Amino acid sequence: MLNNRSLAFKLILFFTLSSGVILLVVLAYDYWYSRKMIENDLEESARHLVSSTVNKLDAVLAPVQKVPENLACFLENATFSEKEVISLLRVVVERNPDIYGAAVAFEPGVFVKGRRHFAPYFYRTKKGLEFSDLGASSYDYFAKDWYQIPKELGGPQWSEPYFDEGGGNILMSTYSVPFYRTKGGKRYLAGVVTADISLEWLKKVVSSVKILKTGYGILTSRNGTIITHPSEKLVMNETIFSAAEEKKDKRLREIGQRMIRGESGFGPFITVSGRESWACYAPVSSTGWTLSVVFPRDELYSDINRLQGTAGLLAAAGILLLSFVIVLISRSISRPLRAMAKATEEMARGNLDMPVPAVRSRDEVGVLAESFSRMGESLKKYIRDLTEATAAKERIESELSIAHDIQMSIIPKTFPAFPDRKEFDICAFIEPAREVGGDFYDFFFINATHLCFVIADVSGKGVPSALFMAEAMTLIKVMAKESLSPDQILCKVNNELCTDNSTGMFVTIFLGILDTITGEVLYSNGGHNPPLTISRDGKAEFLKVSPGLVAGAWENFQYVTGRLFLKKGETLFMYTDGVTEAMNPADELFSEERLLRNLMALSDKPLAEILGRLTEEIIFFAQGAPQSDDITMMALRFTGGSGN
Structure with a gap:
């Protein structure tokens, strides 16, 4: 049916339909991508909001826990009169505004021989502090969860929220700490110290x-x-x-x-x-x-839905305007095309050897297509080949860019990494030589006082190294969570990497565990460059470590755990060979000696400045020479724990 239609009709129909499809696809993709971006941004914002609120709660609840714990310690190590216990309890509540109420509940006969109940309790009211004796017959505190659970478990416990009828008479939760005394060489339960928090707060x-x-x-x-x-x-x-x-x-x-x-x-x-x-x-x-x-x-999604509705209306208006413009343009083109078709018909019959397929359409475009079919076929082949080559190149570049973003996203890059931990500071830097690389670092807490840190270098470059790196990084984190020693962690990681390792790839690893209280560092080395220690007086030297074997090369290899004590202000600096083997146009290496000199000169600087200045030194030394290997550095400074 379209063969007998005019060129103007075909242009209007085809351009309108194709433009509509393209706009529809663009709008659909934009809507999908916008939703993903909003969801990702909202997830990040929500996690930050939850984390900050949790920290706010912990910032109040943690000191609340210390109050009954300290009071229990006093009661275990000293003997007080009834008046002194009540006075001490009143001072505790007065000086801790976050505590709604506090009590000391004694076991039968412990405070006064023959006296079954004694449990002084101070709590807040609108009028001020009120006193109550929970040992009254109407309130059997021995049967309460806040007394029974810590007694049975033998340690501090938070109770489930409850309405304390006969006590504070509000919705509350109680932190209970049992305290003990010794008589005749035997330790026995003397009572329970409590601190209440109001659920209204x-x-x-x-x-x-x-x-x-x-x-x-x-x-x-x-x-x-x-x-x-x-x-x-x-x-x-x-x-x-x-x-x-x-x-x-x-x-x-x-x-x-x-x-x-x-x-x-x-x-x-x-x-x-x-x-x-x-x-x-x-x-x-x-x-x-x-x-x-x-x-x-x-x-x-309310804002994006409104935006998409507006965009849809604008797109529809644009298509109508485009259709109107096409009508005007097509009429101006079709007239000269007829004349050109007649002029080129003779030339086409004399110069083209290839048979021309029959063109059934009777409009001027069909005649023109018959005249220039050979040229058209050649151009189509050339464009098709060029398009395929360009698309393949763009696809590879896009995939590498996405791989780089994914790889960087699994490496911690926010510093300070643990702003609420004052015992230490840690900072790291990584610059892959290609879009994706094989170097990585990681650090995470195994428990409240032990930080595991690792720096590693996978053999080779590109996507295979990045995949091997992701596997090694995941294995290290999983094994470290099992509270193993560094040598055991490396041994298990090595065995896993050796399994079905047909590519023969391997990774050098230096892994350590810092005790944030004492500064003790347990470490194990798997064929990695030895780190450097930097003392408080600026002296830097390489740590003497057992070289070990690279992970992924030999199954069941036995690694060795070394021990290092970091004093307050001392720093442990780790790096990959991309630092010391960086080259300038004269093929000179940056070298370990130059690294040592720079570290001694920067020893008193903050960790972020040390890594930044070292990076600048490497770039200046390279003088524009292409980077041949990934550059990765990590520095750990011990600032002093309570047991140091």
Whole structure:
């Protein structure tokens, strides 16, 4: 049907349809990409918000824990009269505004022989401090969870939130610390010291969490009980599991299970009211509770939906305008085309040897296509070959760029890495020689006082090295979490890398574990460059380490653990061979001697400045020569722990 149509009609039809399809694809991709960007940005913001709020809670709860712990220590090591105990308890509550109330509950006959109950308790009211004796017959504190649980477990415990009828008479949670005494060489339980916090305070902190328009925060206990929630009827009356059971929501149950295991997470979530949302949650380390931030999905996408609607209207208007312009242009082109077709028909018959396929269309474009078919075929082949080559090159460059971004995203790059830890400072720098490389570093806490750090160099360059690097990095982190010694970690990593290693790739590794209290460093070396130690007086020297064997080369190789004690202000500097083997146009190496001199000159500088200045020195030394190997550096400075 289209063969007999005019050129103007065909141009209008084809351009309108193709433009519409292209705009539709562009709008769809833009909408998808915008959603991903918004979700990623929101996840990062939510994690930061949850982390900051958790830190705010811990900053108050951790000192609260210290109060009953210290008081328990006093009661274990000294004997006080009834008046002194009450006076001491009153001072404790007065001087700690975050504590709602505090008590010292003695075992029967411990404080005064023959006296079963003695439990002085001070708590806050609007009028000031009030005193109550929990040893009254109406309040049997021996049966209370805050007394029984620490007594049975033999250690400090946070209670589940509860309404303390007969005591503080408010919703609260109690931190209980048992204390002991010794008589006749035998240690026995003397009583329990408690500190109460009001859930009203927690509610104010959590309710201050705001995200989007109607996003809100939720605090749940270790058993999943809802402590704070915008809906008052849920507080202390529902658990996350009862809500999941009521709605038959398997995903909500799984989130609850991860919460009580103390895990963090981010993912889709359906609220109690049935509203589709996203949730980000993290544990409060001092209590084992979990803080969650919930934000509705429709609010997240409201702006982008409005933007896409506007863009769709603009696109439709653009297509209509384009159609109108095509009508004008096609009419101006079709007239001269007819004349040109007649003029070129004779030339085409004399100069083309290749048979021309029959052109069924009767318009001027068909005649022109018949005249120039040979040239058209050649041009199409050339363009097709060029397009394929260009697309292949762009695809490779795009994939390498994405691989670089992915590789860099799994390496920690935020410094200071642990701003709340004053015992040490750590800083690192990496510059791959290509889009992706084989060097990497990592650091993470194994437990509260032990930091594991590692620097490594995979053989070769490019994508294979990057994949091998990711595998090695993952294995190290997994093995380190098992609380193994450095040599055991390297041994297990080596065995895993040797398995099915048909490529023959290997990796040099230097791995250490820092005791942030004492400054002791346990380390093991797998064929890596020896690190340097920098003393407080600026003296730098290479650490004498067992060379070890590169990981991935020989299964069941036995590595050795070395020991180093960092004094306050001392620094451990680690690097890969891309630093010392950087070359200038004269093929001279940067060398270990030049590295040593620079470190001694920069010894009193902050770690970030040391790495930055060293990088500048390497760039200046190279004088524009291409980088032949990845450059990676990491510095660890011990600033002093409580046991140092």
